[in-house]
Amino acid sequence: MKSLKNHISLIIALFTVLASVQIYVAVDRTIAAYETRLKDDYSVIVVSNKAFVPSEFKSMSSMIERSEPISTAQVLDRLKGEMSQKNLDLLRLTLPKFYRIYLNRYPSPKEINNLQRLLQRNPAIERVEGFAQTHDTIYKLMLLFKNVVQVFSIAIAAVTSLLILKEMRLWQFQHAERMSIMALFGAPVWLRSAVLFRLAIVDAIIATIILCLAFYVIDYYGFLITQLKAVGISVQLFNFVNDSLRSLGIALGISVALTFMIVIFPNEED
Amino acid sequence: MDKVIIAQNLSLSYKEFETIISKASFSIDAGSFVFITGASGSGKSTLLKSFYGAIEPKQGQLSVGGVNMNRISTSKLNFLRRHIGIVFQDYKLIKEWTIEKNVMLPLIISGYTSDVSGTQVQKLLGHVKLIHQAGKYPLELSGGEQQRVAMARALAHNPILILADEPTGNLDEYSSSVIWSLLEGANTQLKTTVVVVTHHIPEELNVPYKHYHIDAGNINEIA
Ligand SMILES: Nc1ncnc2c1ncn2[C@@H]1O[C@H](COP(=O)(O)OP(=O)(O)O)[C@@H](O)[C@H]1O
Ligand SMILES: [Mg+2]
Secondary structure, eight states, rough: HHHHHHHHHHHHHHHHHHHHHHHHHHHHHHHHHHHHHHHHHHOOEEEEEOOOOOHHHTTTOOEEEEEEEEOHHHHHHHTTTTHHHHHHHHHHHHSEEEEEEEEOOOOHHHHHHHHHHHHTTTTTTEEEOGGGGGOOOHHHHHHHHHHHHHHHHHHHHHHHHHHHHHHHHHHHHTTHHHHHHHHHHOOHHHHTTTTHHHHHHHHHHHHHHHHHHHHHHHHOOOOOHHHHTTTTOOOOOHHHHHHHHHHHHHHHHHHHHHHHHHSSSOOOOO | OOOOEEEEEEEEEESOOOEEEEEEEEEEETEEEEEEOOOSSSHHHHHHHHHSSSSOOSSEEETTTEEEEEEOHHHHHHHHHEEEEEETTTOOTTTTHHHHHHHHHHHHHHHHOOOHHHHHHHHHHHHHTOOGGTOOOGSSHHHHHHHHHHHHHHHHTOOSEEEEESSTTTTHHHHHHHHHHHHHHHHHOOOEEEEEEEESSTTOSSSSEEEEEEEEEEEEEEO
């Protein structure tokens, strides 16, 4: 069947778009998982000369999730032998309070600086250490990667859309005879083009199924997952329900919209 | 008597400075049988095309089934065509479809349910003696058989007007006689208006008819 070749090129084109979107989604998910890990590990250290309760910190910024005091008992214990109890008590009274503040997301260096300034506005707070300069380089690379993938996906979608349009013109040409005969018997344009829409829908469904299978295999054999696990990221690259539905939506959207385009703007009138 | 086709000073042409039909005025009565003859290239097919809206009047007025064909809208034209049955010289069957589905085309377009159209198609295939070929494809049939399929298709939706362009052009005698008897039957029994372009007016025809002859762009009625 000569139309098989046309089917394959449309399916491949749609699959390429779906795969690039899915890769973008997977990268996004990986970064989100990595962010969670970074966030859990990340904290700001606050030194103050007065005791704070957690709610006081929380009211300072919406970014602050929780806070916990850093115990100074260990340090003081170590000094026990070298100092008299009286001096130790005095020291305990004059020693500032230390707090560890956890945030609800991993901040950008700029956000760290802003938070630092915000906290320091409180007269009781003496020092804030945000570790902005040790902001994660891998994270920055990942963000860069995400942007690259995004630009790449958009470019792929644009180029493949043009390819699909060309492919559909070919279909239209192949079905032109039938469509013109139908027109002679008064078939409205949507009925004449029904065959094109049917092909577009079938190919969109096939492309989605192939994508699901491909990502299922990747997920199942888990070579990527294992590598990500090794760096402490656990992430689902392909979510069967959400991702297959989104892919189907995108594939149908693209192919049906492009079919509409060639039906509404025919190449030439006869 | 009602007129199905009215032409007033109708001129037809494909290019700017050419005239194929020149200022023709005539009318075709509802329920009549009309023959159009003329030399090859005289404009017979062109005239038929103007009746089903494949070419627009260059000048003058043309109305078909009460619809003005000058600057007709697509939706109006589609509507009109759903009440016309056309038989083309080159059959114009859909080669990817079975004979049965080809005959069903006008009924599909008009949105009939499949059981209604199924019965109608069986009846018509019986009339054109092609029941046994129903599942075949057009290219598996002889020219005469294909033209009988086209004839059945033109009748499927009980059109008010049948336009046939040399329907028996180079067909065998049997196919020709089937086609003439169907056209005659549609005209006498269903009061369908029939316009046929032909080279020979069949002698066995038992209906009164009008005869127009095209010559040098003029349409003359032959008594
Ligand atoms: N699509 C077309 N474009 C330009 N000229 C055409 C076209 N169809 C027919 N003609 C010309 O119009 C004239 C009449 O053609 P036609 O109506 O097909 O003649 P007939 O059917 O009487 O043999 C011929 O000179 C033919 O070359
Ligand atoms: Mg002709």
